[in-house]
Amino acid sequence: MIRIEEVRTFEADAAALFRFLADFRNLPLWDPGIRESRLTFGDANAVGARYVVESKFFGLTIPLRYETRRYDESAFEAVIEGEGSAVRAVDRIFITSRASGCELRWQADFEFKGVRRLAEAASRPLFVRLGVKAMSGLTRYAATNTAFAPTR
Numbered sequence: 001m002i003r004i005e006e007v008r009t010f011e012a013d014a015a016a017l018f019r020f021l022a023d024f025r026n027l028p029l030w031d032p033g034i035r036e037s038r039l040t041f042g043d044a045n046a047v048g049a050r051y052v053v054e055s056k057f058f059g060l061t062i063p064l065r066y067e068t069r070r071y072d073e074s075a076f077e078a079v080i081e082g083e084g085s086a087v088r089a090v091d092r093i094f095i096t097s098r099a100s101g102c103e104l105r106w107q108a109d110f111e112f113k114g115v116r117r118l119a120e121a122a123s124r125p126l127f128v129r130l131g132v133k134a135m136s137g138l139t140r141y142a143a144t145n146t147a148f149a150p151t152r
Helices: 014-022 024-030 114-144
Strands: 002-010 034-041 050-057 060-072 077-083 087-097 102-112
Touching: 002 114, 014 024, 014 077, 014 087, 014 102, 024 034, 024 050, 024 114, 060 087, 102 114
Parallel strands: none
Antiparallel strands: 002 102, 034 050, 050 060, 060 077, 077 087, 087 102
């Protein structure tokens, strides 16, 4: 299993940022590795919401089916699990309110299926780099989007 974890602070309203991130339809707005994301079942920001997320990986488009397994707006925590033909993924979002803005901790676990598991260790640096790019994209997006302005 490959685990990547990024921690970032934002001058943003914790609740607004949480709702935005837990709705995977928003992924293409900030993650350069995501081509498209569609809600296919349920309500966004609710347990049971299902998405099809198309990732860009080495020039290929890789679809993953995701489902929100945990959504706790009062604790600002969400768990969204995904699966494709070659990989299982679990994304965990944790946001903590701070005196000025909030802190985001995003964990993503990837487990390759079948013989692809042999490539996990060698693939780890690539996934870490993808995580850094995604969080950098989110930082840029949040800095220019007034919807995340801190409430004071």
